[in-house]
Each structure stands twice: as structure tokens, then as C-alpha cells.
Amino acid sequence: MDSGRNSFDRLLDVVRDIPAGRVASYGQVSAQVLGTTPRMVGFALSGLEQGTDVPWHRVINAAGRISLPQEDGAYAEQRARLEAEGVEFSTSDRIDFDAFGWL
DNA sequence: TCCATGACCGACT
């Protein structure tokens, strides 16, 4: 039974399915799991611990921007990981979904 | 047990 597998965990599974070099928005991820919302995705990722196997850095907001304050250290880490996978940022720090979007 | 908040999104003005 999947009682141990909440929507919370299913969302993380979807994130795990995002291939390297691609990105998905919170909305795209939540759309893969019925009964979940973009807000839940953000809440799920915020609860992750360091060293998790979930590629949380491949999840960005619908505007194609990293959904974290630039002053936060996690922002730089997320951006560095994405660039390491070949994802490019525009001059306005935006990612083009048409080129790097997963779905 | 109830209330408030959260790494958001879409529609409307």
C-alpha cells in the first residue's frame, strides 16, 4: 500500500525524474501528481536535508527564475549546479524553458 | 484541535 508514500514523497520522485541539464517549474512538477499544488512542492523541497539524492536545483519558478533570495547561499549553490549541467542563464538571470524545460 | 504560513501559479484589472 502506498500509505507510506504520501503526495509529498511522490513529488520528490517526480523531481528525481528530471534529467540533468533540464529544469521544471513547481507547477509542472505538481501537475504530475494529482492532489498536489505548487506550494506543496516548495514546502517539500524546503524540508530536504543536505546530501539528499533529490536534484532540487532543477526546480525553478514559472518565471524561469530561481525562487530564492539572491542573498541566500542556496541561491548561488543552485545556480552553480545548474550551470555545471549546461543550463544557461540570461542576462536577467532567467532560464529559457523553451531550451532547457523538461516538459 | 484550530490557526497561520510556505523555495507558487493563474486569472483578472
Add this chain to the structure above:
DNA sequence: AAGTCGGCCATGG
């Protein structure tokens, strides 16, 4: 073209 408002589920005090 940009800013505002409500809604969705799970967690913590």
C-alpha cells in the same frame, strides 16, 4: 506590461 488576490495541501505551535 506589471501588480494584486485567492486557492491548493502539509507541518508546527
